Amino acid sequence: MAKTNFSKVEDSLKAGLDRMNVDQIGKLADVAQRVARPELKSLMEKATKAAMKLALEKKAILHVVKQGLKEIDLSNFYQSIDCSKEQINDLLERSKELNNEEWEKLKSIKIQMLAHKEQYIQSHPEKGNDQLIKQQRKEHLNKRFNVKKKWLPLS
Secondary structure, rough: OOOOOOHHHHHHHHHHHHHHHHHHHHHHHHHHHHHHOHHHHHHHHHHHHHHHHHHHHHHHHHHHHHHHHHHOOOOOHHHHHHOOOHHHHHHHHOOHHHHHHHHHHHHHHHHHHHHEEEEEHHHOOOOOOHHHHHHHHOOOOEEEEEEEEEEEEEE
């Protein structure tokens, strides 16, 4: 049985969700255009912009925290934020029904994760991406990869 490449399915699903978000924003814009009074129209536009900004901020928080959970596996980090990995996973699973206090907690976790990552990179420069790339290029000078039967060098 052949292996199935799900990355194309995931990409199309993401594109569909993005189209749905754009359609929702378009519907809100249509409602704002139908409003006859200019003060209500400007109020509706401000509300739409605020809602879009809040939704994007929440998506960014969720993305950073999910990526941070994959990368950070240090117990002292979780002790420093007074939260366990399981509690953070629980917050991520319930992301649709979180209240403002829990969103603020996730936002503070995001800020602390980014600060911890920056501090870790500064204290361990050998683990940085640039150093890793240089090391791999030195180790594999003649290594090549196959792109549709044409072998190209890595560098």
